[in-house]
Amino acid sequence: MSGKKNVPVLATPTVSIYQHPDYVSGILQQLSDGALLTIHRHESGSESTRKKSGDVKGQAKGDGKARVPFFGEATAALDATATAALASNDVSTVKSTIEYTYSQASYLHRVRQVLEERSLLHQITSADDAAALSAGDIVEFEAKFSADKIPAILDMATPAIVRAIVQKQEMDKVTRVIDWTDFEDQQSKTSEARLRIDTQQELWVAVVDAIKSDFRSNDTLEYYGAIGDDGQVTVTAITICDRAHFLVEDHDRILDGRFRVLAKVTAGTAVDRPLLERNKLLDRIQPAAVDALVEEMKQGISKETAATKADGLPTVIQDLGIESRIKGPSFKVMPIAIYV
Incomplete structure (x- = not known):
């Protein structure tokens, strides 16, 4: 048909004064052979771990007797130091959700685009x-x-x-x-x-x-x-x-x-x-x-x-x-x- 022309229909955005939503949605579903997408959600998340550590020291002193080789029994002073390591982990989680809503304007845009691509628009x-x-x-x-x-x-x-x-x-x-x-x-x-x-x-x-x-x-x-x-x-x-x-x-x-x-x-x-x-x-x-x-x-x-x-x-x-x-x-x- 002479009415079929390769005219660009998407050169500029459109502003509608009249639109039948049932017609637009129905045509789009038929052209896409599937359910109509109304909302698309995209979720992303991340986790981070922060580690803390530290030392705790303790000391003990005392006197005692012990047998020392070649010296016989002798008195010894005790001086002991104990060290303990403490550690803790902080875990934080960040989650974000992005929601895309498809309006009648986007449906109309897609309908015109697909009709033109398939040479169905006179x-x-x-x-x-x-x-x-x-x-x-x-x-x-x-x-x-x-x-x-x-x-x-x-x-x-x-x-x-x-x-x-x-x-x-x-x-x-x-x-x-x-x-x-x-x-x-x-x-x-x-x-x-x-x-x-x-x-x-x-x-x-x-x-x-x-x-x-x-x-x-x-x-x-x-x-x-x-x-x-x-x-x-x-x-x-x-x-x-x-x-x-x-x-x-x-x-x-x-x-x-x-x-x-x-x-x-x-x-x-x-x-x-x-x-x-x-x-x-x-x-x-x-x-x-x-x-x-x-x-x-x-x-x-x-x-x-x-x-x-x-x-x-x-x-x-x-x-x-x-x-x-x-x-x-x-x-x-x-x-x-x-x-x-």
Whole structure:
């Protein structure tokens, strides 16, 4: 695969803002074919002996008689000196223990090192590198991230705006078929339109609420990683993160610069991938129908916003930027770690 390159991944130490410890530990255990080393202890000791010695002297004096040859019996003076040697040994023992603890940072370092050594790591820098990716591949890439636009878009779709859009659409339909020269026809078709508007408004408010509930998750966050140089996006990495594994409290820190990602691919490269395919409700609709729905919603909100602005009321929508698809090639990943 063209994505396999001999790129040095250990040139400088890394600082992680996101790391899934179970993924890192599990991969390392599989690569090492053994138990995960968490603590290593090294013990050393020495003994020393110090010897002390000294002399103790004693003296004794006395008189006695003894037979001395050729002199017969004579008196002799006794003077005896006794010397005793005393010795003692002092034994001292010194013992030291050094403990090494292996952290998640060291595991990540080793995982990246082994993956690179075994040519299991696909470096993604362009659309060509990503073209042959398939689910299960391990990739590393650097990207500039943007947040998921769907929650912000859905927040704009308030019940009031949804009702206004439905009313405008239904009234546009009615005005095209009413015979304005026939008063009874006007009254009849206008009444029918009001009835449809009431029904459609409640239906679409319920549909939008269901879509919001399906998209909004307290457990996951979705980011779009633009891969490319000099502002030219060649491929997008759809990165789905678990909130619990961010190492920083501010989850939007990932939007503050360019970050590297070590990840497992969950879906290979596709072109113009539908933006709403994660939604269980909208995924059942044909992509072309979703495109039309988003375009209609965009036009409806824009018209409503323009009308609101014309009435002198403040507006927060300047450029909606709503798109139903991710432009160009993209692939999906489950991040193992995100670092800089």
